[in-house]
Structure formats: C-alpha cells, structure tokens
Amino acid sequence: MALRLYNSLTRNKEPFVPIEKGFVGIYVCGPTVYADAHMGHGKTYVNFDVIVRYFRFLGYQVRYVQNITDVGHILDSGEDRILKGAERERVEPMELVERYTRRYFEDMDALNILRPDISPHAAGHIPEQIELVQALLDNGHAYEVNGSVYFDVSSWPEYGKLSGRRIEELEKATRTAPNQEKRHPADFALWKKSSPAHIMRWPSPWGWGFPGWHAECSAMSTKYLGQPFDIHGGGVENKFPHHECEIAQSEAAMGKPFCRYWLHNGMLMIRGEEMHKSLGNFITLRASFQKWPPMALRFFILNSHYRGPLDLTEEAMEAANKGWQRLLGAVNAIQWRLADAPDGDTDSTLLSTLENYRTRFIEAMDNDFNTAAALAVIFDLVRESNTLVNSEKAPTQDTLSSFSKLYHELVEEALGLKLDTEKDSGMVDLSRSLIDLLMSVRQELRQAKEWEMADRIRNGLIKRGVLLEDQADGTSWRLSQAGSPSAKTDVE
Ligand SMILES: [Zn+2]
DSSP: OOOOOEEEETTTEOOOSBBBBBBEEEEEEEOOOOSOBHHHHHHHHHHHHHHHHHHHTTTOOOEEEEOOOOOOOTTTTTBBHHHHHHHHTTHHHHOOOOOOOHHHHHHHTTTTOOSSSSSBGGGHHHHHHHHHHHHHHHHHHHHEETTTEEEEEGGOOTTTTTOOHHHHHHHHOSSSOOOOOOOSSTTTEEEEETEEEEEEOOOOOSSSEEEEEHHHHHHHHHHHHHHEEEEEEEEEIIIIIHHHHHHHHHHHHSSSSOEEEEEEEOEEEEETOOOOGGTOOEEEEEEEEHHHHHHHHHHHHHSSSSTTEEEEEEHHHHHHHHHHHHHHHHHHHHHHHHHOOOOOOOOHHHHHHHHHHHHHHHHHHHHHHOOOHHHHHHHHHHHHHHHHTTSSSSSOHHHHHHHHHHHHHIIIIIOOOOHHHHHHHHHHHHHHHHHHOOOOOOOOHHHHHHHHHHHHHHHHHTTTTTTEEEEEEEEEEEESSSTTTOOOOOOO
C-alpha cells in the first residue's frame, strides 16, 4: 500500500502523487511572532514535523517552507498583532519580531521539531505581495478604494470551496463592524492604507500601506515552491478565512490551481475547552516544559491522530509520560544488555519478526500519517524486546543491535522522539553500580550474621523492582518489571 492522505479540499483520502517525482514541496502557515508559542503551536508543528519526517523516511526530497508572520496580522479590533506587542513591550516592532522568532525556534528545538528549509518573513517579501495584488487588480478580481485594495469575492465563484461556506452565509456571519470601503462584507483586504503614524508601512502603487495577512502565504509559498505545489498545511482554525482567501487570491491571480493537497490538523483543547487567554487556560510551551519533559509532550501529541482535536488534561499527560518512560526504558534496557552481550549471529526468525514490525509501522503511517497506530506497533515491539532482554539465554550483540537500530529508525528518525540514550545510559551505569554496591554490603552483613540489616536491603531492593537470587556461588539480580533495567551480577 502506498501513502494515502486526507485532502481537506476534496474531503477524501487520496493516494499521494507528487508533482515532480521524488520531490515534495510543503508549505505550512507559521506563527505570528508577537508572543511566546503556546501548546496549540506545539501540536501543529509536531504534527507537520512528523509528516515532513515521514516523507523523508520514504525517500522523498522535501522542501519545507514555513513562514514567519511579522506584519499584517490584524485582530478583530483592527489592531496589528505585531504593533500591539511592540507597544506592550516598549520595543521596535522588528525587535519584538526578532525576540519571539528566536524564542519560537528554541521551543521548537526542545520538541525536536526539525527547522523548516526556508523560513521566509512576510516583511521581507513586500514586493512579491505587491505583485500579487497588482495581478488581481489587472484581471478584475480586486478593486482599490482610498489607498486600500480588496479582493472581490463575487468575481470568484469558487470562493468557499475549501471551507464549504457560501458567500450568502458569510454575509450574515460577519462579526466585525461593516467596513464602508468593502463592496461585500466577505471581501478581504489585500493591501491596507496606513496613516503616517503607523510604523510598519511600505510604498506601493496605491500609496503607503501594508499587506493584508493572507497575501504573504500566497506570495511566499509559490515563490519557493512554484504554482501549483504539492501540500499546504496548517491548523484547522486557519481553514477559514485564511486558507480560503489564500486559494481564492492565488488561483484568481494566476488562473491555475494553487496546490494539490490541503492538510489540516485538529486543535489542542484544555480540559475540553479551546485555549484562550480570556479563559485563563492559556499555556505556553515554556511553562509546560517546566512540568513535563518536552519528549513526553511530543509523545502525547503523537499518540492521537493529527486531524483530530486533542484534549490536554493532567491525567492524560501523566499517562502519556508513563508510556513514554516505558518506551525509553525498553530502549535503554537494550543498550544495557549490549554492554556485555556475547558475540554471535542474529537469529533469522527474529530478523523477519523485526521486518514485520517495520512493515506494520509503515502501513500505519501510510494511512494518513496515523501516528497513534504507529505507536501501537512500537509498543508491540517494546513487549518483544523486553521479553528478549529478560530472557535467561543472553541475546547476542547482533540481535540487540538489530532492535536498537529499528528503534532508532522508527521512533527517533520517523517520529522524532529523541531517545537520548547517551545521557540516560550515564544514569543506567550509575544505577547498576549502586545496586552492585548494595549487594556487596548485604553480603558482608550476612557474613557478619547481621540478618536484620541484610534483609532490609533485600526487601528495599524488591520494593524497587530488583529481585535477588541467592545461589551457592553468589547472588545475582534481575528486574521484576518489564521495561526496566535488567542485569545479572555475581557478587564475590
Ligand atoms: Zn498562511
């Protein structure tokens, strides 16, 4: 089976066919950099990171473009988000943009999200946006009023095809006060005239002003990916009006399709509610990293389908963290056993079993990037590898390496869950040597007939999942829980 993905535009799951063989061009709407990234950003960009990673896993050459909105994102109140942020922090708008762009990438790095290949800034692409607006004026899909330019939705019958909304409905649904300049309430700004007091403004054929928010994505996606390009992604909350406007203006300007597939990820909810500053449930990624390891958060996000909403609760996050620790434990257990594993070939049945896990993983991901199903396959692999690690017969180095390689390929490369075994293995070595130390102290206590203290150590270890086996030639230990460290040590 080949990769199939759900296309929001056709409302169908379709086979993926690239425009150019072996190449995928992806554009995803990026952040407006006026404040720190929140949990919703975390979900969106983890979701698309895995999509990008999976295309690369399949051997495609990917060009991933994600914009930085640093101008023109107007709030319902009519204020520009960037200007509002700059006033709040008493800095230059571009200083604000620089600050939050850096912080955004730091947060994305923590979640092990690969940097986009191109991160174009809207303010750095004003001529391209002016060109788009001019093309729409030239072919009659836009009109100028008093230095501002609007897209004429009535001139474009396809307007509404992505969101399924009709222009008549839109007329009733418009929340903001009617703009006297617009011919129709659904018309949207391509270029806005600015007053001399407005800091972020540029000269244009229609006077000084700044671009409308939707213009940047149309101009920058096609500049770097061509028109049409393969995939446009973004949060479902951007489907309307943002994406609807992008399609309309790009297709009306060029007279050809904008892109082939539209992918929308579902929203992150907090205890069943949308996240809003006004509801007091707004969580920045930085704040969440204080509480949960970023990889546990990434695991939580990947444990549900990208298209669905994801409800963040304390309990769900706790459960995700446990699952993630269990997976880490299994990977680490393989590493520990590798340290003193005997030589020898890999069992051929085992190799085909591993190949089978790989196939099942690909099947899950081929089905519209079903990461939750892919993780279920990984947990079957965890059970298999725990059994191996805890088996009486010591597995060979080759066998353990095959498991380790597969974990690396599927969990780390494809899903982007950083296993970081190097750091953890330091802790592993320490745990092992501490257990050894306790065992030799216990042995000395037994020789001195200090039974009570010796039993205290034994019982304490059992409580922590370390089982001791006293034999004639010494004592060995093993772990009673699957997925925890396991080793056997003889005590002199
Ligand atoms: Zn966009």
